[in-house]
Amino acid sequence: MPATDTVKKSSSKIGATIGSVFATGLFAIVSAIICFPLLAGLIASFRPGRELIRKGLSISLDPSSMNLNNYNYLFCGNADSKKYWMWFKNSMVLTVVTVALTLIICYFVAYSITMYEFRFKRLFFLLVIATMMVPFEILMLPLYKEIIAFKLIDTMAGVMLPGLCASSTIFFFHQYMKSLPKELLDSGRIDGANEYRIAVSIMMPIAKPAFSAMAILCAMGAWNNMLWPMLIFRSANKFTLTIGLNTLLTPYGNNYDMLIAGSMMAIIPILILFLLFQKYIVDGMTAGAVKG
Numbered sequence: 302m303p304a305t306d307t308v309k310k311s312s313s314k315i316g317a318t319i320g321s322v323f324a325t326g327l328f329a330i331v332s333a334i335i336c337f338p339l340l341a342g343l344i345a346s347f348r349p350g351r352e353l354i355r356k357g358l359s360i361s362l363d364p365s366s367m368n369l370n371n372y373n374y375l376f377c378g379n380a381d382s383k384k385y386w387m388w389f390k391n392s393m394v395l396t397v398v399t400v401a402l403t404l405i406i407c408y409f410v411a412y413s414i415t416m417y418e419f420r421f422k423r424l425f426f427l428l429v430i431a432t433m434m435v436p437f438e439i440l441m442l443p444l445y446k447e448i449i450a451f452k453l454i455d456t457m458a459g460v461m462l463p464g465l466c467a468s469s470t471i472f473f474f475h476q477y478m479k480s481l482p483k484e485l486l487d488s489g490r491i492d493g494a495n496e497y498r499i500a501v502s503i504m505m506p507i508a509k510p511a512f513s514a515m516a517i518l519c520a521m522g523a524w525n526n527m528l529w530p531m532l533i534f535r536s537a538n539k540f541t542l543t544i545g546l547n548t549l550l551t552p553y554g555n556n557y558d559m560l561i562a563g564s565m566m567a568i569i570p571i572l573i574l575f576l577l578f579q580k581y582i583v584d585g586m587t588a589g590a591v592k593g
Contacts, residue, residue: 339568346371346565350557371562381556385563387538388545392524393570395541399461399523400516406465407515408508411474412500416486426475432468437528445532455535463529464522470515477511478504517578524571542567 341358347367375382414426444463453459481504489499505512527543534540540548546563549556 342561343565346561350555350561353557353561354555371558374558375562375566381559384537384545385542385559388540388542389567391539392542392567395457395460395530396520396523398457399464400519402461402465403467403470403519404512404516407467407470408474408505408512409500410466411471411478412504414471415475415478415481416483416500416504429468429471433472441529441532448533454533455539456533457539459533460526460530467519470519473515474508474511477508481507513578517574520574521571 337360338358341360344360344362344367345353345358347369348363349366349370352366375385410429414422414429440463448454448459448463451459453462485503485507486499489503494502525543526541527547530541531544531547534544537545537548542563546560546567549560549563
Protein backbone atom coordinates (compact mmCIF):
# COMPACT_ATOMS: atom_id res chain seq x y z
CA MET A 302 0.00 0.00 0.00
CA PRO A 303 1.48 3.41 -0.96
CA ALA A 304 2.49 5.72 1.87
CA THR A 305 0.17 8.44 0.59
CA ASP A 306 -2.88 6.17 0.98
CA THR A 307 -1.85 5.33 4.54
CA VAL A 308 -1.44 9.01 5.37
CA LYS A 309 -4.86 9.82 3.85
CA LYS A 310 -6.56 7.06 5.84
CA SER A 311 -4.87 8.17 9.05
CA SER A 312 -5.92 11.78 8.39
CA SER A 313 -9.52 10.74 7.72
CA LYS A 314 -9.60 8.68 10.94
CA ILE A 315 -8.23 11.61 12.94
CA GLY A 316 -10.75 13.94 11.32
CA ALA A 317 -13.61 11.55 12.07
CA THR A 318 -12.44 11.22 15.70
CA ILE A 319 -12.21 14.98 16.13
CA GLY A 320 -15.66 15.41 14.58
CA SER A 321 -17.12 12.75 16.86
CA VAL A 322 -15.57 14.33 19.97
CA PHE A 323 -16.81 17.78 18.94
CA ALA A 324 -20.35 16.51 18.24
CA THR A 325 -20.44 14.60 21.54
CA GLY A 326 -19.26 17.65 23.47
CA LEU A 327 -21.77 19.92 21.73
CA PHE A 328 -24.69 17.57 22.42
CA ALA A 329 -23.55 17.16 26.03
CA ILE A 330 -23.64 20.96 26.50
CA VAL A 331 -27.06 21.23 24.85
CA SER A 332 -28.39 18.35 26.98
CA ALA A 333 -27.10 20.02 30.16
CA ILE A 334 -28.79 23.30 29.22
CA ILE A 335 -32.08 21.49 28.52
CA CYS A 336 -31.93 19.35 31.67
CA PHE A 337 -31.01 22.18 34.04
CA PRO A 338 -34.58 23.56 34.51
CA LEU A 339 -35.95 20.05 35.01
CA LEU A 340 -33.30 19.14 37.58
CA ALA A 341 -33.63 22.49 39.35
CA GLY A 342 -37.41 22.08 39.53
CA LEU A 343 -37.08 18.55 40.85
CA ILE A 344 -34.72 19.66 43.63
CA ALA A 345 -36.96 22.66 44.45
CA SER A 346 -39.96 20.33 44.83
CA PHE A 347 -38.29 18.80 47.90
CA ARG A 348 -37.74 22.19 49.53
CA PRO A 349 -40.21 24.52 51.28
CA GLY A 350 -41.78 27.16 49.05
CA ARG A 351 -40.14 29.96 51.01
CA GLU A 352 -36.74 28.60 49.95
CA LEU A 353 -37.71 29.09 46.31
CA ILE A 354 -38.66 32.72 46.99
CA ARG A 355 -35.49 33.36 48.96
CA LYS A 356 -32.88 31.53 46.82
CA GLY A 357 -34.60 30.92 43.50
CA LEU A 358 -34.09 27.81 41.38
CA SER A 359 -30.79 26.08 42.01
CA ILE A 360 -29.26 22.63 41.58
CA SER A 361 -27.26 22.91 44.81
CA LEU A 362 -28.19 20.17 47.25
CA ASP A 363 -28.86 21.00 50.90
CA PRO A 364 -30.13 17.82 52.61
CA SER A 365 -31.05 19.74 55.77
CA SER A 366 -33.79 21.69 53.94
CA MET A 367 -35.07 18.84 51.73
CA ASN A 368 -38.11 16.74 52.64
CA LEU A 369 -41.29 15.21 51.21
CA ASN A 370 -43.69 17.74 52.75
CA ASN A 371 -44.69 19.21 49.38
CA TYR A 372 -45.68 15.81 48.01
CA ASN A 373 -47.42 14.87 51.27
CA TYR A 374 -49.41 18.08 50.93
CA LEU A 375 -50.23 17.21 47.32
CA PHE A 376 -51.56 13.75 48.25
CA CYS A 377 -53.05 14.54 51.67
CA GLY A 378 -56.63 14.99 50.43
CA ASN A 379 -57.28 18.57 51.53
CA ALA A 380 -59.23 21.08 49.45
CA ASP A 381 -56.17 22.23 47.46
CA SER A 382 -54.98 18.71 46.62
CA LYS A 383 -58.50 17.71 45.53
CA LYS A 384 -58.54 20.66 43.14
CA TYR A 385 -55.17 19.61 41.76
CA TRP A 386 -56.28 16.06 40.99
CA MET A 387 -59.48 17.40 39.43
CA TRP A 388 -57.32 19.53 37.10
CA PHE A 389 -55.15 16.50 36.44
CA LYS A 390 -58.20 14.41 35.46
CA ASN A 391 -59.50 17.18 33.19
CA SER A 392 -56.15 17.34 31.41
CA MET A 393 -56.08 13.57 30.97
CA VAL A 394 -59.60 13.46 29.51
CA LEU A 395 -58.94 16.41 27.23
CA THR A 396 -55.64 14.95 26.00
CA VAL A 397 -56.92 11.43 25.35
CA VAL A 398 -60.07 12.54 23.51
CA THR A 399 -58.21 15.21 21.52
CA VAL A 400 -55.49 12.81 20.40
CA ALA A 401 -57.95 10.08 19.40
CA LEU A 402 -60.20 12.39 17.38
CA THR A 403 -57.29 14.30 15.82
CA LEU A 404 -55.62 11.13 14.56
CA ILE A 405 -58.85 9.72 13.12
CA ILE A 406 -59.92 12.93 11.37
CA CYS A 407 -56.47 13.85 10.05
CA TYR A 408 -55.82 10.31 8.84
CA PHE A 409 -58.98 10.21 6.72
CA VAL A 410 -58.38 13.71 5.34
CA ALA A 411 -54.78 12.84 4.40
CA TYR A 412 -55.90 9.44 3.05
CA SER A 413 -58.47 11.00 0.72
CA ILE A 414 -55.97 13.58 -0.54
CA THR A 415 -53.27 10.98 -1.10
CA MET A 416 -55.17 8.00 -2.47
CA TYR A 417 -57.89 9.56 -4.62
CA GLU A 418 -58.00 11.90 -7.59
CA PHE A 419 -60.61 14.65 -7.64
CA ARG A 420 -61.04 18.19 -8.91
CA PHE A 421 -59.12 20.94 -7.11
CA LYS A 422 -57.12 18.35 -5.20
CA ARG A 423 -53.90 20.33 -5.44
CA LEU A 424 -55.65 23.56 -4.47
CA PHE A 425 -57.23 21.89 -1.46
CA PHE A 426 -53.87 20.53 -0.32
CA LEU A 427 -52.21 23.93 -0.82
CA LEU A 428 -54.89 25.50 1.38
CA VAL A 429 -54.14 22.92 4.07
CA ILE A 430 -50.42 23.72 3.85
CA ALA A 431 -51.13 27.47 3.85
CA THR A 432 -52.84 27.25 7.23
CA MET A 433 -49.56 25.98 8.71
CA MET A 434 -48.05 29.40 7.97
CA VAL A 435 -50.68 31.33 9.92
CA PRO A 436 -49.83 31.88 13.62
CA PHE A 437 -52.47 30.77 16.09
CA GLU A 438 -52.59 34.28 17.56
CA ILE A 439 -54.08 35.53 14.28
CA LEU A 440 -56.73 32.79 14.21
CA MET A 441 -57.53 33.09 17.90
CA LEU A 442 -60.09 35.91 17.66
CA PRO A 443 -62.20 34.48 14.78
CA LEU A 444 -62.09 31.04 16.40
CA TYR A 445 -63.22 32.54 19.69
CA LYS A 446 -66.15 34.27 17.96
CA GLU A 447 -67.10 30.97 16.33
CA ILE A 448 -67.07 29.18 19.69
CA ILE A 449 -69.34 31.91 21.11
CA ALA A 450 -71.69 31.57 18.12
CA PHE A 451 -71.88 27.80 18.61
CA LYS A 452 -72.45 28.32 22.38
CA LEU A 453 -69.49 26.15 23.29
CA ILE A 454 -67.88 28.50 25.81
CA ASP A 455 -66.86 26.71 29.02
CA THR A 456 -67.07 23.26 27.45
CA MET A 457 -64.53 20.59 26.54
CA ALA A 458 -65.85 20.61 22.98
CA GLY A 459 -65.03 24.31 22.68
CA VAL A 460 -61.40 23.59 23.55
CA MET A 461 -61.02 20.51 21.37
CA LEU A 462 -62.90 21.32 18.14
CA PRO A 463 -60.63 24.04 16.65
CA GLY A 464 -57.59 21.77 16.74
CA LEU A 465 -59.03 18.45 15.63
CA CYS A 466 -58.19 18.98 11.97
CA ALA A 467 -54.56 19.97 12.44
CA SER A 468 -52.81 20.88 9.19
CA SER A 469 -49.42 19.69 10.44
CA THR A 470 -50.84 16.26 11.27
CA ILE A 471 -52.57 16.05 7.88
CA PHE A 472 -49.32 17.00 6.16
CA PHE A 473 -47.37 14.35 8.08
CA PHE A 474 -49.87 11.60 7.23
CA HIS A 475 -49.90 12.74 3.61
CA GLN A 476 -46.11 12.59 3.36
CA TYR A 477 -46.07 9.15 4.97
CA MET A 478 -48.77 7.66 2.75
CA LYS A 479 -47.72 9.35 -0.48
CA SER A 480 -45.59 6.45 -1.71
CA LEU A 481 -47.58 3.59 -0.20
CA PRO A 482 -48.56 1.25 -3.06
CA LYS A 483 -51.99 2.14 -4.42
CA GLU A 484 -52.20 -1.41 -5.74
CA LEU A 485 -53.35 -2.33 -2.23
CA LEU A 486 -56.55 -0.41 -2.89
CA ASP A 487 -57.16 -2.33 -6.10
CA SER A 488 -56.50 -5.68 -4.41
CA GLY A 489 -58.94 -4.78 -1.66
CA ARG A 490 -61.62 -3.85 -4.18
CA ILE A 491 -61.08 -7.11 -6.05
CA ASP A 492 -61.62 -8.96 -2.75
CA GLY A 493 -64.93 -7.16 -2.35
CA ALA A 494 -63.95 -4.68 0.37
CA ASN A 495 -65.61 -1.27 0.32
CA GLU A 496 -63.62 1.98 0.49
CA TYR A 497 -64.06 2.38 4.23
CA ARG A 498 -62.85 -1.15 4.93
CA ILE A 499 -59.82 -0.64 2.69
CA ALA A 500 -58.90 2.54 4.55
CA VAL A 501 -59.34 0.99 8.01
CA SER A 502 -58.34 -2.66 7.60
CA ILE A 503 -55.64 -2.45 4.92
CA MET A 504 -54.05 1.00 4.88
CA MET A 505 -54.38 2.03 8.53
CA PRO A 506 -52.20 -0.82 9.92
CA ILE A 507 -49.46 0.11 7.45
CA ALA A 508 -49.52 3.67 8.81
CA LYS A 509 -48.93 2.51 12.41
CA PRO A 510 -45.53 4.27 12.74
CA ALA A 511 -47.11 7.55 11.64
CA PHE A 512 -49.97 7.08 14.11
CA SER A 513 -47.53 6.37 16.94
CA ALA A 514 -45.34 9.38 16.23
CA MET A 515 -48.23 11.80 15.82
CA ALA A 516 -50.03 10.44 18.89
CA ILE A 517 -47.09 11.40 21.07
CA LEU A 518 -46.67 14.84 19.50
CA CYS A 519 -50.40 15.58 19.66
CA ALA A 520 -50.53 14.40 23.27
CA MET A 521 -47.67 16.71 24.23
CA GLY A 522 -49.40 19.64 22.53
CA ALA A 523 -52.78 18.96 24.13
CA TRP A 524 -51.33 18.32 27.59
CA ASN A 525 -49.23 21.51 27.62
CA ASN A 526 -51.80 23.76 25.91
CA MET A 527 -52.69 26.73 28.06
CA LEU A 528 -53.70 29.79 26.01
CA TRP A 529 -56.77 28.41 24.24
CA PRO A 530 -58.25 26.54 27.25
CA MET A 531 -57.72 29.66 29.35
CA LEU A 532 -59.85 31.63 26.87
CA ILE A 533 -62.64 29.05 26.74
CA PHE A 534 -63.03 27.75 30.28
CA ARG A 535 -64.88 29.84 32.87
CA SER A 536 -65.61 27.35 35.64
CA ALA A 537 -62.81 26.41 38.04
CA ASN A 538 -63.94 22.77 38.09
CA LYS A 539 -63.21 22.54 34.35
CA PHE A 540 -59.70 23.98 34.45
CA THR A 541 -56.88 21.91 33.03
CA LEU A 542 -53.61 21.41 34.86
CA THR A 543 -51.80 24.26 33.12
CA ILE A 544 -54.53 26.75 34.01
CA GLY A 545 -55.02 25.40 37.52
CA LEU A 546 -51.34 25.64 38.42
CA ASN A 547 -51.31 29.21 37.14
CA THR A 548 -54.12 30.12 39.56
CA LEU A 549 -51.83 29.24 42.47
CA LEU A 550 -49.93 32.48 41.79
CA THR A 551 -52.06 35.44 42.92
CA PRO A 552 -51.42 38.99 44.21
CA TYR A 553 -52.74 37.85 47.60
CA GLY A 554 -50.55 34.79 48.12
CA ASN A 555 -48.53 32.21 46.24
CA ASN A 556 -48.76 28.49 46.96
CA TYR A 557 -45.26 27.57 45.81
CA ASP A 558 -45.27 24.32 47.82
CA MET A 559 -48.08 22.88 45.72
CA LEU A 560 -47.00 24.65 42.53
CA ILE A 561 -43.53 23.09 42.32
CA ALA A 562 -44.59 19.58 43.41
CA GLY A 563 -47.63 19.73 41.13
CA SER A 564 -45.49 20.86 38.19
CA MET A 565 -43.18 17.88 38.65
CA MET A 566 -46.15 15.51 38.81
CA ALA A 567 -47.53 17.09 35.63
CA ILE A 568 -44.36 16.13 33.76
CA ILE A 569 -44.62 12.43 34.62
CA PRO A 570 -47.39 11.34 32.14
CA ILE A 571 -45.67 12.93 29.13
CA LEU A 572 -42.25 11.74 30.29
CA ILE A 573 -43.49 8.15 30.60
CA LEU A 574 -45.22 8.40 27.23
CA PHE A 575 -42.06 9.66 25.58
CA LEU A 576 -39.76 7.09 27.22
CA LEU A 577 -42.05 4.20 26.26
CA PHE A 578 -42.66 5.26 22.68
CA GLN A 579 -39.61 7.30 21.68
CA LYS A 580 -38.70 4.51 19.24
CA TYR A 581 -41.94 5.14 17.37
CA ILE A 582 -41.17 8.85 17.12
CA VAL A 583 -37.88 8.11 15.38
CA ASP A 584 -39.37 5.36 13.18
CA GLY A 585 -42.40 7.45 12.24
CA MET A 586 -40.41 10.56 11.44
CA THR A 587 -37.78 8.64 9.50
CA ALA A 588 -40.34 6.63 7.54
CA GLY A 589 -42.33 9.74 6.74
CA ALA A 590 -39.24 11.55 5.53
CA VAL A 591 -38.08 8.65 3.35
CA LYS A 592 -41.50 7.93 1.91
CA GLY A 593 -42.10 11.59 1.22
